[in-house]
Structures are given as structure tokens and as C-alpha cells.
Amino acid sequence: MERDLAVRLDGVGRRYGMGGPWVLRHVDLGIRTGSLVRVEGANGSGKSTLLRLLAGIDAPSEGRVSGRRRTAFVPERFPAALPFTALGYLTHMGRVHGLGAGAARRRASEWLELFGAGGYGRTPLSELSKGSSQKVAVAQALLAEPDLLVLDEAWTGLDAPARAALDRAVADRTAAGGAVAFVDHDPSRLRGMADETYAVVGTALNRRTAEGTSASGGARVRGGPVVLVEVQGPRGAELPEAVAESVVRWLPAAPDGTTRLTVPRPHSDRILRELLTARPPWHVVAVSATADAGSREAPGEGRGEEL
Numbered sequence: 299m300e301r302d303l304a305v306r307l308d309g310v311g312r313r314y315g316m317g318g319p320w321v322l323r324h325v326d327l328g329i330r331t332g333s334l335v336r337v338e339g340a341n342g343s344g345k346s347t348l349l350r351l352l353a354g355i356d357a358p359s360e361g362r363v364s365g366r367r368r369t370a371f372v373p374e375r376f377p378a379a380l381p382f383t384a385l386g387y388l389t390h391m392g393r394v395h396g397l398g399a400g401a402a403r404r405r406a407s408e409w410l411e412l413f414g415a416g417g418y419g420r421t422p423l424s425e426l427s428k429g430s431s432q433k434v435a436v437a438q439a440l441l442a443e444p445d446l447l448v449l450d451e452a453w454t455g456l457d458a459p460a461r462a463a464l465d466r467a468v469a470d471r472t473a474a475g476g477a478v479a480f481v482d483h484d485p486s487r488l489r490g491m492a493d494e495t496y497a498v499v500g501t502a503l504n505r506r507t508a509e510g511t512s513a514s515g516g517a518r519v520r521g522g523p524v525v526l527v528e529v530q531g532p533r534g535a536e537l538p539e540a541v542a543e544s545v546v547r548w549l550p551a552a553p554d555g556t557t558r559l560t561v562p563r564p565h566s567d568r569i570l571r572e573l574l575t576a577r578p579p580w581h582v583v584a585v586s587a588t589a590d591a592g593s594r595e596a597p598g599e600g601r602g603e604e605l
């Protein structure tokens with residue numbers, strides 16, 4: 299239904315300049331609220347072009363973009379030469395997104411802290427390192443709590459803790475009902491979490507259908523494809539209930555604190571989200587697809603007989 303969409307593209311095409319070649323053509327796409335959408339494609343295929351159309355900072359040459367909800371965008375290249383300090387810029391962006399002055403300043407500080415850039419609040423944007431400037435670019439999009447968040451290589455240049463903070467922020471956004479569309483050169487970025495994956499091929503946008511992604515909700519799947527997930531929880535923490543109910547089996551924490559979960563592939567997105575949005579969050583160390591459930595058994599597993 300229309301009200302379940304964060305943005306919709308009908309017959310959209312884009313080419314640059316008069317009579318230039320079509321980059322995208324006949325693209326039909328609806329992005330559902332609360333969904334995480336990955337866009338893939340070769341270099342120069344048109345991924346950024348698509349994201350700019352989704353974000354509304356570019357207009358199609360043909361076709362129609364409609365129903366766009368409140369949107370924030372992290373561009374591939376952040377214009378760092380703006381005449382603001384980091385905090386001044388974020389506060390300004392908060393105001394642009396409709397926050398009051400106090401709330402904008404508070405959220406700006408919080409997001410800078412969250413990305414480990416709290417010490418740079420008073421630094422002019424033009425003097426920030428590339429990584430710190432990228433933290434500001436990401437923070438300006440997140441502080442708006444947008445209904446549609448569009449991330450074009452937003453992880454590039456961030457240090458590991460900031461990348462993890464962005465992973466969690468994305469999971470939080472979708473858990474809160476926002477939609478997130480992203481491009482990243484790292485195929486393992488948010489692996490197993492995307493609800494939909496699309497690839498730009500030629501001028502077309504093709505939907506990649508991952509097997510077994512149609513199911514939703516918390517029902518246990520017996521048999522069928524599974525995903526191995528290695529996680530590290532906060533010290534002494536129990537697995538979140540919604541996760542414990544859905545895993546096929548698990549190996550309790552190893553001495554290094556890593557817990558191995560075997561989860562039904564159709565539910566892996568939701569389970570990863572539950573872990574990343576738990577309070578405090580769990581750290582997802584690795585995700586790997588395996589053969590069907592039951593074909594890989596480790597000694598001492600808690601629920602090995604349940605398939």
C-alpha cells in the first residue's frame with residue numbers, strides 16, 4: 299500500500315546533458331517503510347545517480363518520483379568547505395530539519411560524541427580530517443531521524459568504532475520504522491541485514507532475490523537454509539528473548555566472549571537487528587551462510603535436536 303512506502307519511482311530515467319546516454323531507464327521501485335535496501339552495481343553503473351533520485355537532490359529526466367517522506371542524505375562527497383564549525387553546522391542542519399535551537403544543539407553534540415568526534419565541535423569544517431568530516435556528514439543525516447535515510451558510501455573514511463556506530467544507527471532507524479537505502483563498496487557491509495538488494499545492470503535496476511527472505515515474524519523454521527552468526531554480548535548478558543526464541547541452536551560464549559548462533563536464514567535480518575538494537579547492543583563479529591540446517595553440527599550445542 300502507498301502509505302507503507304517511504305518513496306516510489308515509476309518509469310524513472312536519468313541522463314546527463316542534452317541527448318547524453320541514459321544512465322538509468324524504466325526504473326520502477328517502491329521502498330517500504332522500515333526496510334533496509336542495498337544497491338549494488340559496477341563502478342559508474344549509476345548507483346549514486348539512483349540514490350540522488352531517491353533522496354530528491356536530483357530530478358529524473360523522465361518518469362515520476364512520488365510519496366517521498368522526510369529524507370536525509372549522506373552524499374559520496376561531503377562539501378567540507380562550508381563556513382561552519384562542526385557543531386555550528388550540525389545545529390544549523392537540525393534547525394533545517396525542524397528542530398528547535400536547544401534540541402538541535404543537544405542532538406548535534408550527542409551525535410558527534412557517538413561517532414567519537416565530540417572533541418571537534420568547535421573545529422571549522424574546512425580544518426577537519428577526512429574521517430572527522432565524514433562523521434559530521436553522517437551525523438547531519440542521523441540527527442534528523444528521517445523517514446528515509448539514503449547513504450552513499452557513508453562508511454568510507456570512518457574508523458572502526460564509528461563504522462560500528464553507523465551500523466547500529468541504521469538498525470535503530472529501521473527498527474523505528476524508517477527506511478534506509480545504501481550503497482557500499484564492501485559487500486560484507488550490513489551482511490544479512492538487507493531486506494531487499496537491487497543491482498544496477500546496464501540502465502536497468504534488477505531485484506536480487508535472496509532465497510528464503512520472504513518469511514517474517516518470529517516463527518521457528520525447521521530445516522531449510524541457516525546462517526551462522528558470531529556475536530559478542532555485553533558482559534554477563536543473556537541473549538535477547540526475541541533472539542533466543544528464534545535461533546535454531548547456539549554455542550554458549552567461548553572464552554573470548556564469542557557466542558555462535560545458528561539462525562534460520564529467513565529470519566536472519568530480524569535477528570541481527572534485534573542484536574544490534576538491544577540495550578546495550580551486541581556486537582556482530584561475523585555472519586556466514588551455511589548449508590541446510592542440520593548439516594553442520596558443533597559439539598555441545600544447546601538446541602542441536604530441534605530441527
Ligand SMILES: Nc1ncnc2c1ncn2[C@@H]1O[C@H](COP(=O)(O)OP(=O)(O)OP(=O)(O)O)[C@@H](O)[C@H]1O
Binds near residue numbers: 314340343344348
Ligand atoms: N553530474 C553528472 N554529470 C554528467 N555525468 C554524470 C554526472 N553524474 C554521474 N554521471 C555519469 O553517470 C554515470 C553513472 O555515475 P554514478 O556516479 O551514478 O555511478 P556509480 O555507480 O555511483 O559509480 P561509482 O561506483 O564509481 O561511485 C557515469 O557514467 C558518470 O560519469
